Amino acid sequence: MKTFKHAIATAVSVAALLGSLGLVPMSASAADGASSVEQGKAIAFDRKKGNCLGCHAIAGGDLPGNIGPPLIAMKARFPDRNVLRDQIADATKRNPNSAMPPFGRHGVMSADEIEKVTDFIHTL
Template sequence: MTLVIGAAAPFPAARAQSVSEGQRLAFDRGKGNCLTCHEIKGGDLPGTIGPVLRDIKSKYPDRNDLVAILTDETRRNPQTVMPPFGRNRILTEQEINAIVDFLQTL
């Protein structure tokens, strides 16, 4: 993103769009599919395999930790059942970042 001095910063609108897209992906049963394992505020029919997703920004203040988890949690925890969304190309880097933007609002 280019920073333009003296102009209205586009970040808030872009971030809101990214958060919205991240929620759509997280709730999409054919894409992010987060609700299969996690309870997320606003989601229908959540699973209980993974932890409830709330207070995410306080639990993971460094967004790179969340990106790493979504990309390939097996690097941190080889015994995880969390799918390696990035490694297996289930989600693109842009989609992972959008989901992280959404998770940080929980």
């Protein structure tokens, strides 16, 4: 079972890294003037950037994955926003066997993008 979890973690990390190679500027919905929450949603739903839907069910998202837990009641699950941000930036710090890619450490998302995604996820 441990080998299977490791294989999943590796596959998710590789997919996230390969997806980041084709990075494009943020979509029009995340253009200047959009709130941090709106920009975070655009990044989270962007299949080439945050790609949260690849593993998580999120209200309003199409074709969600089910590898990770559904992103609901996030303020109850993460009352401290900083803990949520750290989880998004590098989940392997709390759990070295996490299947969640370390978006910050691998440079998939910038620190600013992680802050915006955190703003969005914390509203769910």
